[in-house]
Amino acid sequence: MNPLDVLRDSLYFFQRNLGQIAQLCLPLVILEALLQQGVNSALGPDTFPGYSVVVGLLVYPLYTGALILFLDARTRGESPRTRDLLAMALTLWPRFALLTAVSTLLILLGLSLYFLPGLWLMVVLAFAEYLLVLKGMAPLAAISESFRLSRGHFLRILVCILAVMTPLWLLKGASEAAYSEPLNPLLSLAIDSAYSFLQLFTSVVLFRLFMLISEQPDKR
Template sequence: MNSFDVLRDSLYFFKRNLSKIVQLCLPLVIVEALLQQVVDRSTGPDSFAGISVIVGLLVYPLYTAALILFLDARSRGESPRTRDLLAAAATLWPRFAVLTALNTLLILIGLSLYFLPGIWLMVTLAFGEYLLVLRGLAPLAAMKESLRLTRGHFIRILVCILCVMGPLWVLKGATLTVYPDPQNPVISLLIDSAHSFLQLFTSVVLFRLFMLIADAPEKSDERL
């Protein structure tokens, strides 16, 4: 399956299950955006830059793990309750937070090293979250297995990520042009929440890729 087919199928799934994804993830996305806004407004420009990452670690693992569990359940024709998904995500939070912190640290270091190493890490670590949630791997084991699974699929994964994130980056830039800083707190909260929620489509796309690649390990050398 090529990148276009993956994106098409993922968009169809996202649209078909939008109301459930909104119910499951949007409240936590808004909480995350609100916490980030409070932190940004209560700290000065010279404060510790990593505090925003720490705030993200509090909430991001919850709604992302819940979404992954939902994607897996729907792929098997099941319709789990929202509270059950969130309860399961809460039990995964410690390991997921560690994985997210490690991924973020490595990607930021890679981006600082002439950018390209960060892109490589972003792609090769892309399946770590799914391996942790769906296969119960520890953070380091999930990262190692992600490196193995993505081998031979780098271009296809990168194309899919850029096709989703590229338009979102352009949209975010256009929004900031229309509503430049300093922004009204309500408008800022709406913009940040909408941007973070739309980024969840990336998780849907990567889940589709993960299922295709993980179910066919013998084709790990296949190129786009």
């Protein structure tokens, strides 16, 4: 399970299904960016960052849940309709939002403790969303099982996450440096939406890893 093979296979899938992924997720990604922009405009750019997290909890579980369901369906050769995927994602929203809230708080707490604990939590929680959506687990059970599944695969997961996120972090930093504040609202919306959409590639990579690791014999 070479990380380069995982990244290559995931990129191939993402490119082949880009149109369907965009149709499924991009409208909600843009809605999320619009809501974030509205919150910043109403409360000011220096407002409490928790408001941004709340906006994410409203929309992120919908498009991420729909994407995970789409990935699972495509691996089985199925082509579900967009509205069916979104309807299923909507039924998962309460549990997914709770999982996202708990995971976000844990990672932010870890990042505040000299960064490395946050990075460790980011890795060991990587499969929780897939376990909740695909296995029907409760949020805390999904977190516990993600810890177990990631055991013995930490470096592999970390390499895959960093290989995707590092270029995106650099791209975001470059865009912020290139365009001085205050940004044109439409330009800001385009940048934020593009950045969030490209982050969905991380979900594709982690789904591929999740499937490969889940297929291995249980060593407990």
